[in-house]
Amino acid sequence: MRSTIAVDGFRKLTAMSRATVSQFAGVRDLVKYVPRRALLYIPGSNQKMLDKVPNIKADCVVLELEDGVAMTSKHLARQQVVKSVDRLMTNRHDLKCFELGIRVNSVSSGLIEEDVTELSKAEHLPNAFMVPKVDSSEELAAVFDVFRRHYGAKRVMDTNTRLVIWIESARGMLDMPRILASALNLHKNSGFFKLDAVVFGSDDYCADIGAQRSADGNELVWARQRFVACCKAFQLQAIDAVFIDLKDMGGLKKYSEEGHRWGFTGKQVIHPSQVEIVQNAFMPTAEKVEWATELVHAFSQHESQGKGAFQVLKLESK
Amino acid sequence: MRSTIAVDGFRKLTAMSRATVSQFAGVRDLVKYVPRRALLYIPGSNQKMLDKVPNIKADCVVLELEDGVAMTSKHLARQQVVKSVDRLMTNRHDLKCFELGIRVNSVSSGLIEEDVTELSKAEHLPNAFMVPKVDSSEELAAVFDVFRRHYGAKRVMDTNTRLVIWIESARGMLDMPRILASALNLHKNSGFFKLDAVVFGSDDYCADIGAQRSADGNELVWARQRFVACCKAFQLQAIDAVFIDLKDMGGLKKYSEEGHRWGFTGKQVIHPSQVEIVQNAFMPTAEKVEWATELVHAFSQHESQGKGAFQVLKLESK
Amino acid sequence: MRSTIAVDGFRKLTAMSRATVSQFAGVRDLVKYVPRRALLYIPGSNQKMLDKVPNIKADCVVLELEDGVAMTSKHLARQQVVKSVDRLMTNRHDLKCFELGIRVNSVSSGLIEEDVTELSKAEHLPNAFMVPKVDSSEELAAVFDVFRRHYGAKRVMDTNTRLVIWIESARGMLDMPRILASALNLHKNSGFFKLDAVVFGSDDYCADIGAQRSADGNELVWARQRFVACCKAFQLQAIDAVFIDLKDMGGLKKYSEEGHRWGFTGKQVIHPSQVEIVQNAFMPTAEKVEWATELVHAFSQHESQGKGAFQVLKLESK
Structure with a gap:
């Protein structure tokens, strides 16, 4: 109360x-x-894009090991991300972004153990660890466990590394209040990984329920508005769906402003060209x-x- | 079953x-x-408006101590409402409304104790007590407790005073089924305060989730339709959002009719000029x-x- | 996981x-x-329509004892359905449909006992039993119980008869995750009646919440999209609302395609003339x-x- x-x-x-x-x-x-008006994905397998990170003005930059990286490139991506995070965090004050995060693969993919094993070899921690496809509180417990085993609780606690998760399925959407409550409890009990933002994995969600994304976006009214309410009930940031069409800047602006009006605090972007429009919309x-x-x-x-x-x-x- | x-x-x-x-x-x-097609707020601090209550034809008139009353006027408002309820209920049959209610401040405001202390000095009870910003079943238990302490259970039971509550936050919206079930249980166990209607506190809800109200109203589709379903699952009246623009009678009519079509049983009004349009829409x-x-x-x-x-x-x- | x-x-x-x-x-x-793009009702009281079943190309044909049959015709309908299911299932390979189901009356109607008593006299089982107006997991337990008593678990198990249920009230909609979970548990424990699809009883739902169906269909956005998410979280088919206007084939097409885009896997149809448009939309x-x-x-x-x-x-x- x-x-x-x-x-x-x-x-x-x-x-x-x-x-x-x-x-x-x-x-x-x-x-x-930490503002996260625009959250930009940088594939860990793409060294050329990793090299551009210092100049990227997105509030939040995500070094990506999951969907943006092909199965055959996972190993390379892990190694490149380890080197990148050390180089970037050494000169943290030179970065234009507010947050540098690393997104690992989901628990259900079976790849997270290898991701964290490799990432823990880096000298530096990112500002946030990011975990996709969280479907249950049990999965979250597994996430805390794998990080504790490889990093040690003390190391993660000392740096106040934050946690950002993705909700991307019907199951995750229905159980969202329980998942968010358990994330905050896991933090309370462990002392590390304060959940700070939740991202709506719109395209995987549509795939899971068998829906198709349309121009009017009507197919996602229930999911997006429920998503915002769940986040705000737990005082968390709510990050909106991606906008796929890189050529349609008018559409991007329209949907960004709609998201802001509906209560989202930011939006995923898939290309640097989308950053400015999105950040303006979420001012x-x-x-x-x-x-x-x-x-x-x-x-x-x-x-x-x-x-x-x-x-x-x-x-x-x- | x-x-x-x-x-x-x-x-x-x-x-x-x-x-x-x-x-x-x-x-x-x-x-x-009790029909509550139009539910009209009368600020307890405004004696001139209190004097007009007998002639107001809104189904439900709310003598208001909460948002409609500035902090510096709370004390005055309580005193004026005590006098008004005694005068109005003495000549109950002269009133044009079906229900005369009093809205106290929320539990979380810390002001409800003083409200009820003062109100209990009135000789008459209103037809209903009204409680804003109910976020949890624990808060409802606190509401029953404060009234029991100041009025005594017997006094409130004898008059069949009803209860009307407001849901105005993301937390309250998510927990609504639990809140409504607990309200009916508290009534069952105590014998007083039968919950009869629930009001959607649209503007505070938008503030809580960081949304902005727009002309199309799309930002509230999920909340308003979930609200109706929750109310109806418990056989309760569902009272729709306020319509702020006092000059736009066409808009008021449109949104009132939409609310009626969606299953709402009535609507909040903030000025007597809105009453007739709203009551017609909810016929x-x-x-x-x-x-x-x-x-x-x-x-x-x-x-x-x-x-x-x-x-x-x-x-x-x- | x-x-x-x-x-x-x-x-x-x-x-x-x-x-x-x-x-x-x-x-x-x-x-x-089993595809159920179009689910067509055939009133059990209408012998002429029952005779046409072999040539009906709807994916799923429902021999109907509930809403499509007047109270005074329930007895006749039961008898005709018993004879029809025996005749139709004897020549199962001649039927154009993928599934022949029988819809009994709801538990709350008090008529289901008589329905099942009569139906169990048929030599053949349909491909699926269908139960309307499921409001709680307790009702589902009662459904399993009545079938077990009249058919015996072994008989129903041996044939892999499937279960299809209808959600048609605010209560059912709110408790849908619990209802679906309990259906799957009842199957797991009993070995019969695998829940395979859930149907949205749109018109009874609207009646329950006091809503009116409109041309734009906006009044059902929350309910239909929540319905899809619940079904898909349990890997179940989601069957969309009926479209009442038999003359408006353009409207039927539009709403069918919308349903498909939103994640529904099929749609209820009330006349054979609607089948082709619906089945094409859900391809x-x-x-x-x-x-x-x-x-x-x-x-x-x-x-x-x-x-x-x-x-x-x-x-x-x-």
């Missing part, structure tokens, strides 16, 4: 995402917020920025007067 | 809401049905009225023949 | 329904798949057929090389 000092006038702050606050205002307790509105500014002002005043706890409706964990 | 005497031809009666029956036909067992269809009339006729015949239990498909509790 | 040999390139096979494989490719383990796409062909080819190669287990992503049970 949330305990709140209801500050009159601040009620509207419920309309403001935490993103707004930290991006534009810098309130201390919210400073850990907080001017109204939100104004409120964030007011909040910071009120917070500063509150502090300077030596008052106690300062709480704002809905920004607090329940 | 429902036990039913399947009366041939009466199957279509499943299409008829209980509202139709009681409003137009007067079947005895359904006589307790049962001519087809439903016809069926209700047939039902009453059949019921009368059944009774006059001295037969036993008369049950109609889906009108019975499961 | 599914265990999979991830075959590179085969990932896209997740997009292929089991229907495609069995219909067009004949993979051994999938050969039991797998050329892309899916191509993949199915590739799958069969790969499977044959795999076998000829004497390799072990051949598994394909998502086609395996979890």
Whole structure:
């Protein structure tokens, strides 16, 4: 149950995402917020693209071992990603992105053990580990287990490495509240891997339910809106479907803005050319920025007067 | 499991809401049905509006202590509402509304204790108590507890005061079946506060999930349709979102009719000028009225023949 | 948790329904798949229509004792269906349909006991028994019980008679995951009645929630898409709503194609004139057929090389 000092006038702050606050205002307790307006995949098998990572301006860059990498290239990709993460994290401050993550293969693929075995040889940890096709809380427990065995809990804990997961099946969608609750519990019990964002694996979801993606996108209304509600019930970021047509920038803009209006906090992108349109679409509105500014002002005043706890409706964990 | 005497031809009666029956036909067992086609908020801090309540024709009038009242006016509002409810309920038969309710602040606001302390000083009880922002069954238990402590169970039981709650968050929406089941159980165990209607707090819900309300309303398809299904699974009324633009009567009519088609039984209104359009939109269809009339006729015949239990498909509790 | 040999390139096979494989490719383990693109009701009370069954080309023909039969004709319908199923199943190979089913009345109607008592007098079993208005797992247990008592478990087991159920209420829709899980468990424990498909009882659902069906069909977006997700999470076929207007073949085509795009595997039809349009709409796409062909080819190669287990992503049970 949330305990709140209801500050009159601040009620509207419920309309403001935490993103707004930290991006534009810098309130201390919210400073850990990582924006992921655009989440871009870089295939670990593609060295040329790996070399471009430092200049990529997507909020979140994903070094990818799963769907973006052919079965015959998995081994190569692992080795290239290990070298890349060490090189990139050594010069972390030079990167244009807010987060550098690595996506391993799913538990059900049988490939995750080899992925983590290889990745643990890197000297550096990425900002986040990313796990696709999470269908159950049991799979999540297996994810925590494989990382603990290869990295040791202490190493992962020390760096505050975050966790990002993908929901991509009917089963995962139906059990999403249980999966998210178990992710937060696994973190609480283990001390590592704080779940921070959930990504909607739209195309695998469609394949799983036998649906076809269409121009109007009507086939995904239930799934996308349920997805957002589940994420927000657990105070997590919600990352929207990919937009496949690289030539249709108008369509990309339209769907990005729709996603933002529906409550998504960001969107997957499959090419650097999609980044700018997506990041603009997921910028907080001017109204939100104004409120964030007011909040910071009120917070500063509150502090300077030596008052106690300062709480704002809905920004607090329940 | 429902036990039913399947009366041939009466199957279509499943299409008829209980509202139709009681409003137009007067079947005895359904006589307790309170229509809430339009549910109008009157800020407890606004004495001028409180004075107009007797002439307001909205089915349900809500004397409001929560969002409609600024923090600095909470105390004044409580005092004015206490006086108003005593004056209005003393001349209950003069009121144009079917129900006079009082909405207190939420459990999570920390203000409900003071609300109920003050309200219990009134001589009269309203027809219903109304509780916003119910996020969990634990909060509902707290609601029953605070009323029991201040009113005494006997006083609330004797008057059959009803309960109306608001669902306004992602958490509340996901847990809605559990929340509604627990409300009915709390009533069963305590003997007071029969939950009768649930209201969709659309704007706070959008704020909670980070969504923005749009002209097409597409951002709320999942939430509104899930909301209706949850209410109807528990035989409860479902009250639709507010319509903010007071000048757009065409839009109000369109969205009211859509809500009615989708299964909502009524709609929140924020100004008396919205009442008539909304109440007309939520009138049962001519087809439903016809069926209700047939039902009453059949019921009368059944009774006059001295037969036993008369049950109609889906009108019975499961 | 599914265990999979991830075959590179085969990932896209997740997009292929089991229907495609069995219909067009004949993979051994999938050969039991029964297509139900069009599911046609034949009222058991209508002898003239029963006589036409051998020539009906709908994938699935339902000899109907429930909604399509008036209360006063239930007895006649049972007798006619008993005779029809014996005559039709004796010459099973002459039938144009893939499946001949019998739909009994619901548990809640109180009529199912009499239905099954009468049906068990037939010498032949249909390919499937079909049960409407399943609202809870308790009702399903009652269904298994009544069939066991009248048929004996051995008789039903021996013939691999399948089960098809209808979800038609808000309660059933909310509890659908639990209902489907319990159906599969009841089968596992009893050895008979493998649940194979679930049908969305759209019009009774609308009646239950007080909704009205409209031309745009927007009132059912949540229910239909949740329905598909629930079915697919349990690897079951999902059969879409009826289309009432027998004259509007364009509308029928449009809604059938929409259903197919959304993941439904078939659709209910209420007249033989609707069969062809519906079956065409639910044909797998050329892309899916191509993949199915590739799958069969790969499977044959795999076998000829004497390799072990051949598994394909998502086609395996979890």
